[in-house]
Each structure stands twice: as structure tokens, then as C-alpha cells.
Amino acid sequence: MDSIPANRRFWNRISSAYQHEHDPQIGATPRLWGMYSIPDAHLHALGDITGKRVLELGCGAGQWFRELAAEGAAVVGLDLSEAQLAAAAGAMGANRYPLVQGAAEQLPFAANSFDLVFCDFGGLSWAPPHVAVPQAARVLSQGGRLVFNVASPWSESCYDVAASHVTTTLQQDYFGLSAIAEDGGATSYQLSYGGWVRILRGAGLIIDDLIEPRPDLGTFNGYNETDTPDWAHRWPAELLWVTHKP
Template identity: 40%
Template sequence: MSARPPSGDIARGNRRTWDTWSDGYQQKHGELLRSAAEAWGLWRRPEDELRVLDPVAGRDVLELGCGAAHWARSLARRGARVVALDISLAQLRHASRHGRGDPVRRPALVQADAHGLPFAAASFDVAFSDYGGMSWADPYRTVPELARVLRPGGQLAFCTNSPLFAMCWDHESRTLTGQLRQAYFGLHMRRVAPDAVDFVLGYGEWVRLFGVHGLVVERLVEEPPAADARTTFGDRPAEWTSRWPIDVIWSVRKRP
């Protein structure tokens, strides 16, 4: 872990990196993400099995870090009014291209930094992120912003890295090990590329941060991948993820 850089430095670095990564990322992962649009995490746990999200029909929904916006388009087809936000213009170009054949139920695409959401207070009933903005922006800045833009009683649901993933990741070999490589206390920011960082917190720190901003934990999902699950992330092997959680899915609610 390293000292926290200013918010603008994080945003600029991650934007440049994702603009560079975008085409290769979509080529490698896009087909699975599109075919399992409403699914969580690296092993694509189906939402219709987990039932994490509130009902979305007729409601205002924000996706934070939408990539090609497959999730957002699927929710829009179910009647949600969706805003799909990403920091990367290259990612939003993929989202726009995929949405051309569905003009009636297209989400609104917004390029913005999740550290400063360009929306009025109490704009959304549901905010969610499957990795995306809740992994690639600083939670000490995103959580208060999301609490601000959610309506009273609104839901924040997101999937992000487990602390165990961060603690067992070997940076030199870029592999997951069965040994602890990083201390649990002090988890926050990881440098994952020369110009990019992502974020992970311990469970207690997440809970504390939610509480400070008026959000109450309702559910935490940690499950191994199903036997027939697929992933396009080859450095997250099934043998490891069948023993320890790699994804954690939080559902928290803004106090009425």
C-alpha cells in the first residue's frame, strides 16, 4: 500500500489506464459479460439466483463504472431509468456501440469521476457497481457521494475484491497464493499498473464507513463459484476461489 494521492491524480491515472486497456479488455471479457449481463463478480454469479438488487422497474438507477454497460442495458429493458457512468471515454464508446440496436431502452451514458458525481442530491433509488467504480475509485470519497445521491431508503449494491484476495496476491508473479502476502490492517489502495490504482478495505472499515454516512448493511454475499461457472480471468483460479472468497457483494441501504 502507498500513501493516498489527491483525488484528481487517481482519476487522471485510472482514466488514462482504462482508455488504454479498454479495447483489449472488451475483446477478452466482453462476450462473457454480454452473455451474462445481470451477474456478479469474476465468476458471474447470476442476479436471478442471488437476488441482491431491489426491484428496478420504474425506478432511477445509477451504475458506477459501467464499462460496455451490459448490466445497465439489461436493467433498462426491465423498465428502469438507468444512468451508466464511467470515467473512461473509451469504455463508454463500447457502451454506445452495443446500445445502438436498442434505442428505446438505452441507459444515459455519462463520463465522470466517481469522486464527484455530477448529480443532485437524492437523485437515485438504486446505485450499483460490479467492480467498476466501487473498486477503481477511493471508497472514502465514493461512499459519501453515493449516500448523497441516493434517496432515503435507497439501495447501494456492489461487488468488489475480497480482502483475502488483496492479502494473498503475489505482486511479483501476479498470482494468487495460499499464503498471506499483505497485512489486513491498513488495506486501502493497491497499485495495479504504473498509472493505475484500485481499492480494497477490510470488513470492519467498510461497515464503519457506511455507518458514518447513514448507510446500513443489509447483506454480505461470499460464495464459491458454481461448479459450471466460467471466468475469463485466468489468474483467478477455481481451486483458489473454491476455498476462499475472491468477490464480496455488499447490499447497504440509506436510512429513511
């Protein structure tokens, strides 16, 4: 819970620059996952959402949820940052969807409120998973799904802090992955494979799939310059978890 104020300040501070740089990529075409913009049509993570009640954890400027609303979902966008929510509201045009300021650690919704909770490097990257995952499970209806994309522990274990990029050799301990200090006192979170499995199962969720999005050779990483060329083609940079509440 202690990371909430600093994370809010961090995203309020960088929101304008972040959207200016990344909106063209995030919103280029519908349903693009992760740093390499891999289409959901190739990964088959979300499926048909027509008529579903959908919550996005960390909606940013709403590029994802606007598309899902256009496909017939009843969407709610949640974000910790009022600046990000302002960007989402400004991008809606004539369409209006519910926007809620809140933290993934403290979801302001009743139990059984949604058929799908999802995020793409959103709330489950910026909230303690042992708190946020049970919250997501709580607001899911029976049979509802939690689908989310986060960084792979490989990317953190191979990250050379001094050089500021990932390498082809292990640099940091795999065991003990947890909180990662970001600028301005903000905190992101990283878990091992086993850590994610234990938290998901502990929240009563069934793991249906673990997709490791693999970009084609030469695919551009549109979010940072930490990856050496084609690193993510050789090793998993991201984990796309597909789960449901029985």
C-alpha cells in the same frame, strides 16, 4: 482525487482490448456478478428494479445497465473513461440511455436523484471508498440502495506478487489495505471488512447483507489467471454489499 487522471488514461488505453476479451462473458446472460459470472437470481442482491431510477458507477460498455433498462428501470451509466462510454454508445443500437463521463469521487448529480446505485467491480474499486461511498449515499433517495461487488481482502492478502497469483497462504498484511498501484500509475482500492463497515456506516448507510459469491467447483474465472484452481470455492474472492439509505 489524484488517481482520477491516471485511472482515466488507464481505462482509455485498455478499453478496446478489455471489451473484446470480456464482453462475451459480461453480456452472456442478464445480471451476472463478478469474475465468476454468478447470476443475481442465485444471490438476490438487486431485486425488482422496475420503475426505479438507477445509476451504474463504472458502466463500461453498458452490459448491466442495458439489461436493467429492458426490465423497466430508468438507467444512467457513468464512467470515467470516454473510451468505455464510446463502447457503451456503440452497443446501444436503436435504444438510447443517458451516459455521463465522470468520477465516482465527484458525482455530477443532485442529492436524492436515484433509487439504486450499483456497480460490479466498477467505480467503488477504482475510487477512494472514503470519498466515493459518501457521494453515492448523497445521490440516493430515502430508502434507496447502494449495492456493489468488490474484491475480497482475502484475495489481496493471499496474493503472491512475485508469482502473480493468489495462494493458499497469507502473503501480505491484512491491516492497512488501501491503495493498490496498477499499470501506468493507475490506482485501485482495497479495504478490510472493518474498513468497509466503518465507511458505509459513516456515510449513513444501513448494511442489509454481505454476500460472499461462491462459484461452484470448476467454475471458470473469466477475468484473470491469478486464481489457483477452485480457490474462490474455498475462500471468498469477492464481497457483494447490499445497503440502503434510511
